[in-house]
Amino acid sequence: MRISELARRAGVTTKAVRYYESLGLLTPERLANGYRDYDEHDVRLTQEIRALGSLGIPVERTRPFLDCLATGHRHADDCPASLAGYRDAINELTRRIEGLTARRAALVAHLQEAAHRNSRVSPSDEGEDLMADYTSLPADLPVPEDDGAAAHLPGLKVPHLELQETGGAAISLDALGAGRTVVYVYPLTGRPGTDLPDGWDSIPGARGCTPEACSFRDHYQDLLAAGAADVFGLSSQDTDYQREVVERLHLPFPMLSDPTRSLARALDLPTFETSGLTLYKRLTLIIRDGVIEHVFYPIFPPGEHAGQVLTWLRANPQ
Numbered sequence: 001m002r003i004s005e006l007a008r009r010a011g012v013t014t015k016a017v018r019y020y021e022s023l024g025l026l027t028p029e030r031l032a033n034g035y036r037d038y039d040e041h042d043v044r045l046t047q048e049i050r051a052l053g054s055l056g057i058p059v060e061r062t063r064p065f066l067d068c069l070a071t072g073h074r075h076a077d078d079c080p081a082s083l084a085g086y087r088d089a090i091n092e093l094t095r096r097i098e099g100l101t102a103r104r105a106a107l108v109a110h111l112q113e114a115a116h117r118n119s120r121v122s123p124s125d126e127g128e129d130l131m132a133d134y135t136s137l138p139a140d141l142p143v144p145e146d147d148g149a150a151a152h153l154p155g156l157k158v159p160h161l162e163l164q165e166t167g168g169a170a171i172s173l174d175a176l177g178a179g180r181t182v183v184y185v186y187p188l189t190g191r192p193g194t195d196l197p198d199g200w201d202s203i204p205g206a207r208g209c210t211p212e213a214c215s216f217r218d219h220y221q222d223l224l225a226a227g228a229a230d231v232f233g234l235s236s237q238d239t240d241y242q243r244e245v246v247e248r249l250h251l252p253f254p255m256l257s258d259p260t261r262s263l264a265r266a267l268d269l270p271t272f273e274t275s276g277l278t279l280y281k282r283l284t285l286i287i288r289d290g291v292i293e294h295v296f297y298p299i300f301p302p303g304e305h306a307g308q309v310l311t312w313l314r315a316n317p318q
Contacts, residue, residue, distance in 0.1 A: 001037070001038045001039070002035070002036075002038070003017055003018075003036055003038065005038075006038040006042055006043055006046060007046075009043050010043055010046035010047045010050060011047070011050055012046060012049075012050055017046065019059070020045075020046065020049060020059065023059065023060065025045065025049065025059070025062065025063065025066055026038075026042055026045060026046065028042055041069075044069060045066050045069065048062065048065055048066060048069065048076050049062050049066070052065060052076075055089070056089060056093065057085065057089050061085060061088070061089070062085075064079065064081035064082050064084070064085045065077060065082045065085060067079070067081070068081065068082050136211070137207060137208055137211055137301065137302075137303060138201060138207070141201060141204075141207055141208070141301075142202065142203075142204040142205075143204060143205075143300050144204035144205030144281075144282075144298035144299070144300055145204065145298065146297065146298055147270070149269075149270035149281070149297070150269070150270060150283055150295045150297035152268065153267060153269075153285070153292050153295045154292055154293065154294060154295055155291065155292065156267060156291070156292050157174070157290055157291055157292075158173045158174045158176075158267075158287055158290050158291065158292065159173065159174060159263070159266040159267065160172065160173070160174045161173045161174070161262055161263055161266060163234070163256040163257060163258050163262075163263075164239045164256070164257050165232070165239075165254040165255065165256050165257070166239055166242050166243040166246045166254045166255045166257075167254045171232070171254075171256060173263070173287075174290050175290075176229075176230065176287060176290070177229060177230070178229070178289060179227070179228075179229035179288065179289075179318065180227055180228050180229055180286055180287065180288045180293065180313070180318065181228065181229055181230045181231070181232065181286075181287045181288075182216075182223060182228045182230070182231045182232070182284065182285075182286060182287075182309060183231075183232045183233075183234055183256070183284065183285045183287060184212065184216060184231075184232075184233055184234070184282075184283075184284040184285075184305070184309075185233075185234045185235070185263075185269065185280045185281075185282065185283050185284065185285070186209045186212060186213075186233060186234070186235050186280065186282050186302075187205075187206055187209060187235065187236075187272070187279035187280050187281065187282060188206075188209060188235065188236075188237065188277075188279055189209040189210055189213065189235065189237065189241075189242070189245050190209065190210055191241075191244060191245060191248065197274045197275035197277065198274075198275055199274070200274070203272065203274060204298075205281060205282050205298055205299065205300065205302075206272075206274070206279075206282075207302075208282075208301065208302030208303060209235075209282075209302065210245075210249070211301075211302055211303030212282070212299075212302035212303060212305055212306070213233060213245065213249055213251060214249060214303070215302070215303050215304065215305060215306035215307065216231060216233070216251075216253070216305075216306040217249060217250065217251050217252060217253075218306070219306040219307060219309075219310050220252045220253060222310050223306070223309065223310055223313065226310055226313035226314050227313050227317060227318050228313060230253070231253040232253060232254060232255065232256050233251075233253070233254075233255040233256065234255070234256040234257075234258060234263070234280075235255070235256075235257070235258070235279075235280060236257075236258050236259050236260075236261050236278070236279060236280060237257060237259070238257055238259055239255075239257040242255035242257055243255075258280075261278065261280070264280060267292075269281070269283070270283070270297075281297075281298075282297075282298065282299045282302060283295060283296060283297040283298070283299060284296040284297075284299065284305065284309060286309075286312075286313075288318075294312065294316075296308065296309065296312075
């Protein structure tokens with residue numbers, strides 16, 4: 001058979017077949033016209049090389065397995081040399097895992113130091129796992145559904161409410177100034193040494209406030225360039241708690257504190273209850289000249305939300 005048919009049947013490229021030949025792993029017959037002539041044994045060898053590669057065994061180390069087949073064994077790992085090949089691959093993986101584990105430990109140590117450098121919260125005496133800092137999200141978080149709780153908001157005037165911001169000033173929501181202001185509303189930001197409510201990860205849309213804040217931090221200049229006059233985060237946490245978050249995460253914008261959820265009452269914003277707390281559901285308001293121009297709700301994944309806002313601003317220039 002021709003090289004193209006061999007490659008198709010074995011699930012590899014013709015370039016890969018030529019590479020195997022250059023290593024002496026395949027030795028096809030030559031026809032009188034000079035073309036290579038492959039047989040079923042070559043298909044079997046090529047399939048074995050591909051299967052071993054999927055296990056992480058490099059092409060260059062497959063020879064013991066191929067030699068085992070060449071001597072008539074039914075399976076490529078029926079020979080002692082093949083078993084030794086498995087052990088070598090396992091040992092190499094073990095060394096890599098140990099190296100990665102050491103690097104992970106070093107990164108966690110750096111994270112521990114950096115997370116507390118600008119924090120008023122000290123590490124616990126027993127030490128803590130900073131992976132609980134909520135900077136990353138589990139892959140199996142429940143996705144919030146659109147329950148229609150924000151459908152009434154576009155077009156509403158922003159009420160006259162003064163909220164304390166982390167810089168110390170009082171911000172009037174109905175007097176944010178001309179242009180667009182992005183106000184992302186979130187339930188609760190975790191921080192080192194502070195436990196989140198029980199079952200937090202099982203509440204759709206609850207987890208992810210820190211990744212969301214970091215996302216707005218990282219896209220802040222892009223948002224301004226796309227037409228946002230200001231960016232604010234807003235939650236029911238007190239100003240002192242929020243100020244620690246701003247300092248620790250190096251946020252370039254202030255947070256607004258609404259501990260009595262006055263904005264929720266004024267605009268009928270969606271909330272939820274957990275562990276005796278009433279918290280805002282995650283949503284984002286685009287306020288333009290005192291009117292809610294656009295609403296993002298529900299929001300998922302929160303760590304990518306600033307990019308979604310940026311895309312909308314660019315697609316809807318003022």
